Amino acid sequence: MPETFASRSDQRARFANYVSSLHLLVGAGLVLVGLTLVTPFAFEAYGDNAFIALAIAGGLLTIVATRLAESAPTHRALWLIFGLGIALRAYVLLFDPLLSSDIYRYIWDGKVQAADINPYRYFPADKALAFLRDGAIFPHINRADTAVTIYPPVAQFFFFVVTRIGENVTVMRLALLGCEALTVTLIILLLRRMNRPVTRVIAYLWHPLPLWEIANSGHVDALMVALMLLGLWIALTGQALRGAAAIALSVLVKPLAVPVLAGIWRPWDVKMPLAVVATIALCYLPYLSVGWGVLGFLTKGYLNEEGVSAGNDLWLLSLWRLVFGEHHGDVVAYVVLAVLVLLFKGFSVARSPQDSIASTLADINMLLLLALLLLSPNYPWYFLVITPFTALCGSAPNWVVSIGAVLLSEQLDWDFYIPRMVTKSILFGGLLLTWALVAWRTRMQRTAETRAWR
Secondary structure (H helix, E strand, O other): OHHHHHHHHHHHHHHHHHHHHHHHHHHHHHHHHHHHHHHHHHHHHHOHHHHHHHHHHHHHHHHHHHHHHHHOOHHHHHHHHHHHHHHHHHHHOOOOOOOOOHHHHHHHHHHHHHOOOOOOOOOOOOHHHHHHOOOOOHHHOOOOOOOOOOOOHHHHHHHHHHHHHOOOHHHHHHHHHHHHHHHHHHHHHHHHHOOOOHHHHHHHHOOHHHHHHHHHOOOOHHHHHHHHHHHHHHHHOOOHHHHHHHHHHHHOOOHHHHHHHHHOOOOOOOHHHHHHHHHHHHHHHHHHHHHHHHHHHHHOOHHHHOOOOOOOOOHHHHHHHHHHOOOOOHHHHHHHHHHHHHHHHHHHHHHOOOOOHHHHHHHHHHHHHHHHHHHOOOOHHHHHHHHHHHHHOOOHHHHHHHHHHHHHOOOOOOOOOOOHHHHHHHHHHHHHHHHHHHHHHHHHHHHHHHHHHO
16 A cells, blocks of 8 residues: 555656646747747847847757756647747748848749759859849849859759749748758657657757748758758668768758768778769759859859958867967868868768667767867858757757857847857857866766776
8 A cells, every 4th residue: 555655646746747847848938939029020120139149048948948848748748849839930931031141042043943044154143144133032142243153953953943833932931941841850750769758859949040040041951951861860770872862962952961971881881982972973964064163152252252261260270370370371281180180080980889879860960060160150050950969969069059059140230249250269169168068077977987886
């Protein structure tokens, strides 16, 4: 009888904890709704600094919600998580893109291809394309008179297909939300394979970065992330070559996905690199009428414009220059060193025994964070590549970087401008500090375990 009474008491305590967690999760969701509702109006009234403050608050709230979701009753929590995630996306769709005009170039590239013209051939403002101009898309295209498109072939295929459905911002954003649906599905499948609570998907669905950079701004990175996770899922279920081909497709949306290949490659396996090269070659084939022009604006100004060629926006190099000054050839030296570091880390990941899906994903996550640190992008949407890993791995470095990325949401109309070097120092300095704290904590735990065994 005492044991039965104790058992029932434990059950009541667990039930009360579930109910309490669910109520707190509802409260967190309501606060997140409030923050999201006011963001467009705060942005219009006070500029980017108001947006950044609200987005960071939303990100911190998502960390709390993720912890609560793990202890809440799964079925009810999932209804709340998905319902709120969908509702927030439907709301931000009502507003024109707040922080970026890239989506207008996507639609333009689709229209150009529909006219049977290579999108890598002409600037949007070129007279040869005058017949395609309209009042809804063309006036909003950035770099219209200075740059051909920068987007790789798989992105171009996507632009063409979507614009055959509708040549407008709403259709393009809905298509990218479809990519998000695939991403969320794959996150849940991977969580189940790792025997982790599927409610951890909240870390992606409620995260402010994909909410604003995909549902509102409509960045094509959503396609890259979906293809990347699809390739990982295929590879981790025993079909490595097919998985590598899918990841190669994601690379041809945004090259940031390249490090992921190291997580599924095994040293001296020649088939996989050949499959990746063949996939890339086949995708570029329809656009080769312009020769090297298929590399688009990337080789004709983007690296200069973004401060990469001069090294001004490479964060680690900028720190070096603050201490030791600028020297001739330091950019080349930095790039070579960065490539070697990534190759070394990638090769070590490829050689490491992959005991589980969790360890593979953790290694890939680390590679992506290292790539972002070395490249130090200037825009927040580049960090979408790591947002699925907030749910899959849940590491502190991921949260720091994915939430801190909104600090890069800068425009020219700031009332209070913070230099990019400062925002990057906060962002990447936070990453390095978090890595150090995680390493110290891991070491202390191992020391304690060693002493316990003695």
